Amino acid sequence: xxxxxxxxxxxxxxxxxxxxxxxxxxxxxxxxxxxxxxxxxxxxxxxxxxxxxxxxxxxxxxxxxxxxxxxxxxxxxxxxxxxxxxxxxxxxxxxxxxxxxxxxxxxxxxxxxxxxxxxxxxxxxxxxxxxxxxxxxxxxxxxxxxxxxxxxxxxxxxxxxxxxxxxxxxxxxxxxxxxxxxxxxxxxxxxxxxxxxxxxxxxxxxxxxxxxxxxxxxxxxxxxxxxxxxxxxxxxxxxxxxxxxxxxxxxxxxxxxxxxxxxxxxxxxxxxxxxxxxxxxxxxxx
Amino acid sequence: xxxxxxxxxxxxxxxxxxxxxxxxxxxxxxxxxxxxxxxxxxxxxxxxxxxxxxxxxxxxxxxxxxxxxxxxxxxxxxxxxxxxxxxxxxxxxxxxxxxxxxxxxxxxxxxxxxxxxxxxxxxxxxxxxxxxxxxxxxxxxxxxxxxxxxxxxxxxxxxxxxxxxxxxxxxxxxxxxxxxxxxxxxxxxxxxxxxxxxxxxxxxxxxxxxxxxxxxxxxxxx
Numbered sequence: 062x063x064x065x066x067x068x069x070x071x072x073x074x075x076x077x078x079x080x081x082x083x084x085x086x087x088x089x090x091x092x093x094x095x096x097x098x099x100x101x102x103x104x105x106x107x108x109x110x111x112x113x114x115x116x117x118x119x120x121x122x123x124x125x126x127x128x129x130x131x132x133x134x135x136x137x138x139x140x141x142x143x144x145x146x147x148x149x150x151x152x153x154x155x156x157x158x159x160x161x162x163x164x165x166x167x168x169x170x171x172x173x174x175x176x177x178x179x180x181x182x183x184x185x186x187x188x189x190x191x192x193x194x195x196x197x198x199x200x201x202x203x204x205x206x207x208x209x210x211x212x213x214x215x216x217x218x219x220x221x222x223x224x225x226x227x228x229x230x231x232x233x234x235x236x237x238x239x240x241x242x243x244x245x246x247x248x249x250x251x252x253x254x255x256x257x258x259x260x261x262x263x264x265x266x267x268x269x270x271x272x273x274x275x276x277x278x279x280x281x282x283x284x285x286x287x288x289x290x291x292x293x294x295x296x297x298x299x300x301x302x303x304x305x306x307x308x309x310x311x312x313x314x315x316x317x318x319x320x321x322x323x324x325x326x327x328x329x330x331x332x333x334x335x336x337x338x339x340x341x342x343x344x345x346x347x
Numbered sequence: 348x349x350x351x352x353x354x355x356x357x358x359x360x361x362x363x364x365x366x367x368x369x370x371x372x373x374x375x376x377x378x379x380x381x382x383x384x385x386x387x388x389x390x391x392x393x394x395x396x397x398x399x400x401x402x403x404x405x406x407x408x409x410x411x412x413x414x415x416x417x418x419x420x421x422x423x424x425x426x427x428x429x430x431x432x433x434x435x436x437x438x439x440x441x442x443x444x445x446x447x448x449x450x451x452x453x454x455x456x457x458x459x460x461x462x463x464x465x466x467x468x469x470x471x472x473x474x475x476x477x478x479x480x481x482x483x484x485x486x487x488x489x490x491x492x493x494x495x496x497x498x499x500x501x502x503x504x505x506x507x508x509x510x511x512x513x514x515x516x517x518x519x520x521x522x523x524x525x526x527x528x529x530x531x532x533x534x535x536x537x538x539x540x541x542x543x544x545x546x547x548x549x550x551x552x553x554x555x556x557x558x559x560x561x562x563x564x565x566x567x568x569x
Contacts, residue, residue, distance in 0.1 A: 174435050216450070227454055227484075255455075256406075256436025277456060277483040285482065305433075306405055306506055307451060308373055310414045310425050310498075311543060318420075320371040320405070320507045326453070343439075344454040 093138065096200035097220070097266035097298040099185070101138040106158055108137045109188050115160035118194035119184050123167070124243040131166030140185060140197070144233045144268075145221050155235055159185040159197055167245055169260060172253040178260035182244065187237040195237035199244050200266040201259065208263040208301040211327045215347040220298050220330040223344040228275035229332055231296065238269040238293055238335070247338040251297055251331065254340040263301015267333075270296045274332060274342065289341060295333040297340075304329040305345040374546030376512050376564040377502020378539040378553075380527060381416065388413045388496040390468035390528030391537075393560075395429060397438065397459045398520040400569070404510035406433045408441070409503045409520065411465055413527075416498040424449075424494045426467045428476045428484070430459040440483060442476040446490035456483045468528065499527040499537060503564050505546050512549035514565030525560040536560035 090102040110118070112135040120130050142155040165181040185197040211217060224231055240247070247267070248259045259265045273291030280286070307324040326345040333340055382388065393411045400407060410429030417423045427443040440456040440463070456478070463478045469488050476484035501522055503513050514520030526534040537560045544551050548568050554561035 171435055173437065176435070223452070223454075226452065226486075252435070254437050254439070256433030258435070276485065277481045279481050288481070305453060307453075308406075308408070308504060308506055309420055309423055310412065310427070310500055311375065311379075311416075312420050312423060313416045313418045315543075318373055320373060323373070323506070324451075339457075340455075342454060342456060344452070347451075 098144040101140045104139040119162035122196050130164035133164040135162045169249045180260045197237050198268040203264045209303050209327050212324045227344050230273040232271040236269050236271050241336050250338040262299050266298045268296045293335045297331040300328040371507035374505035374508025375543045376549040376551040379500040379541045380538050382497045386530040389530040391499050392466040393525040394464045394523040396462050396521040398513045400513040402432050402434045405506045411501045413496040414498050415495050442484035501525050508546045512546050512564050512566040515569035519563035519565045521563045523561045
């Protein structure tokens with residue numbers, strides 16, 4: 062009898078727990094979009110800045126070469142940033158309010174080929190008490206028609222895990238910033254350096270971060286000393302794209318391998334210097 | 348035993364073989380050396396004079412590295428570094444490895460200088476990748492625990508093989524002072540005992556004036 066009572070209470074508790082979770086989920090606004098570690102939902106909080114101010118600020122921060130944003134749209138959102146700390150501090154799932162401004166009319170150019178690529182971009186702008194708004198992140202919409210799935214059977218890893226493996230020491234705290242060069246210049250430099258066209262990627266996300274890259278380094282009086290200072294960087298993430306071919310050394314069988322059958326990586330992360338957009342390091346992910 | 352990369356090869360190649368008609372292969376213009384017993388290699392180094400090369404295909408790499416010369420692709424483990432370039436991109440110094448657990452890692456640094464000494468070696472409890480003395484990658488050596496690095500390879504790799512091998516007739520792509528090290532030993536000139544040359548327009552030759560470890564590559568069309 063006591064056993065049955067215990068089981069009944071346990072069942073009741075489970076049902077209550079499930080109902081509570083369901084009710085909480087039902088009250089949460091739906092996820093409107095995501096880019097890299099960022100996702101966002103609608104919010105009803107009162108903004109500090111209005112939509113027009115947000116669009117004006119985005120125009121200055123994104124600074125398109127054409128001079129103005131085309132067909133800009135602004136929406137206040139609640140952002141969840143799921144970047145884990147690799148610097149030993151900061152939190153997982155940081156939540157903040159931001160203005161999401163989307164616009165077209167951007168053009169990238171590859172300096173090697175002189176090829177141009179039109180692009181639409183979205184930006185997350187801070188909405189805090191200060192009068193000047195800054196950028197948290199810039200990204201493209203997920204392009205399902207170009208999306209490249211991961212190579213079949215390859216075990217997936219997070220960008221954060223590989224950034225940690227490569228000792229970037231990225232702080233998880235969002236760090237709104239004012240770009241020192243235009244976003245078009247920055248993305249064009251990325252394309253020219255890596256050969257990966259942001260306009261043809263499944264999705265890109267450029268996120269302002271504080272980092273303390275430990276590599277490359279040189280030995281100074283026997284001590285390993287990083288070449289780059291800790292401070293403000295951009296972290297570029299590319300997802301859903303064939304970013305790198307995995308080319309194996311010869312096996313002892315020595316049989317030729319078809320290029321089309323080579324495994325590939327389908328995403329990447331790059332550490333970009335804020336002051337000039339130079340791509341300092343990249344890691345490629347399955 | 349965990350074998351994510353092996354599974355990837357098996358599943359992926361099967362899937363793609365069924366849908367892909369292309370037969371273009373990877374091209375190599377490279378020398379290699381083999382060991383048939385311990386102590387296995389734990390270091391490799393060479394100076395590579397950078398030669399600008401148009402990448403018409405997908406990508407190109409000029410590298411030195413160690414691997415376990417496994418029979419099956421899924422069992423290959425390796426350490427590799429040098430410079431590489433993707434189509435429409437710039438040349439970039441890169442590092443690459445597959446450790447004992449079969450997990451593949453690759454990343455890039457900055458553009459190479461005109462003459463870079465690339466080294467990969469076991470030092471202390473680390474595997475280090477350096478170029479001109481700058482440490483640009485390091486991982487715990489235990490990552491390669493149990494891996495028998497029985498082969499050293501040095502040269503160019505074109506994807507596909509019809510792409511251009513670095514170097515011109517007038518200015519060849521030069522590897523100098525190519526050396527390998529066996530565990531517990533010192534770096535010694537690589538014998539360059541084996542050669543693989545399968546790029547249709549690629550060429551490779553030893554520099555006879557320099558005994559031992561210097562060689563160069565070039566493309567007949569460059």
